[in-house]
Amino acid sequence: MLLRLRMTSPYFSQNRTVVTRRCKQIDTSTAAVSLLSGLRKRRNVNAVKIEEEEARVCLSTPDGSQDLFQLATVLPKLETDVPPSSSHGRRRRQIKKQLGFIRDMRSNRDAPVDHMGAEKSYDAEAPANVRRFQVLVSLMLSSQTKDQVTAAAMQRLRAHGCTAEKLLSTDDDTLGKLIYPVGFWRNKVKFLKLTAAMLVKDFGGDIPDSVEGLVRLPGVGPKMAHLAMDIAWDQVSGIGVDTHVHRISNRLGWLRKATKNPEKTRKALEEWLPRELWSEINWLLVGFGQQVCLPTNPLCSVCLNQHSCPSAHQNSPAKRAKAQTSSSPALRTNKNTVVKDETRSGELGHVNSTTQRRTAR
Incomplete structure (x- = not known):
């Protein structure tokens, strides 16, 4: 108007x-x-x-x-x-400011994801189809697994031969020893073998070039599919939302309503986040979640967004230390010790006063 x-x-x-x-x-x-x-x-x-x-x-x-x-x-x-005409504009400006602070905190690029993520896991000298396959394998192994463990497993796989044909010909026990101790490694052995078989049969050992084709592979979900499209095919199809992106988006209040799983968070973010930020947001928030906004005991005191984050200091170490109650075993032990000491002091005082009376008589 x-x-x-x-x-x-x-x-x-x-x-x-x-x-x-x-x-x-x-x-x-x-x-x-x-x-x-x-x-x-x-x-x-x-x-x-x-x-x-x-x-x-x-x-x-x-x-x-x-x-x-x-x-x-x-x-x-x-x-x-004149004040802003709507809260929507204020919310966007605040989120833009928070993103700027996160970029500042991530400027050193020294988080585990910067050196061991899926973008760093493939063999740069391998053919293009092999590189894309290794990106997908790294994403499959990274589920419920730290980047350090995933990177070590990928090094062993690459030394063994990380192609769809090679993994398909590897027996389950050998493949399990190569990827152990990634999370749910037994299930991932099955998924890797089934996926390798489908890729060899239908795609010539390469990976699908669409989200729809990727999510049909065993063990591949929307997060892996969108990240594979971005890293392997250089196409931004959506936001790759893992546990870090899911947690931080809810903590910062970027969603109109709190979400309970990463897939709902992805849909909520894609409703308002500009498409040119979709590729960057995963890298930003994953590293931020690994270094500052930790799952437990986040370092709110060093976060540049602590004054605008609605969840700041709610789960920080200092807050948790003060939140101890009498139900804590250590605290109960201390209280019992104090009670015993007071009782003992009272008993000694009673004995001393009795002795003094007898001496006076």
Whole structure:
């Protein structure tokens, strides 16, 4: 909706010329309308204040020679002084600021994901189809597993031969020893063998080039599919949401309603997050979650978003230390010790007073 500004000043009712500071003659009516044309398009401009300022300026200078210069300095201030027209705009600005802080905290690129993630796990000298297959294998192994463990398993697989044909010909026991101790390694042995068989049969040892094709592979979910599209095929199809992205998005209040699983978080983020940030958001939040916004005992005291995060200091180490109750075994032991000491002190006091009375007699 556009705001219509009614020009009440006689200054705007006729064409007049004014000599500017650079000694150039300009049409004051055209210049003033051009000055205000941008303001009309903004929803957060207070039309009443602008109209009052026009009248005040024009009344104070009957000849109209300084109207344009005064309006040029006053109207921008009025525009910035008006509060945002909706909470939606404030929310977007806050999220943009939080993202900027996270980028600052991730500027060193020294988190485990920066050196051991799926982007670093494949053999750069291998053929393109083999590189893509190794990216998918790394993503499958990374589920419920730390990057350090996944990277070590990928090194062993690459030394053994990490191609679809090679894994398909490897027996289950050998493959299990190669990937152990990744999380749920027994199930992943089965998934890797089944996936390798499907890829050799239907894709010539390469991986599908679509999310729909990737999620049909055993053990591959939406998160892995979107990350594989981004890393292996260089195509942004969606946001790869793992436990870090899911946890941090909820902690920072980026979602209209709290979500209970990563897939719902992905859909909620994709509703408002600009598409140009979809590829970056996983890398940013995963490293941030590994170093600062930890699953337990997050380091809120060193986080640049601690003053805008609704979850700040709720689970930080200092807060948890103060939250100990009498149900704690250690605390119960301390209390029992104090009670015993007090009882013993009372007993000793009673004995001493009895002895003193007997001595006096």
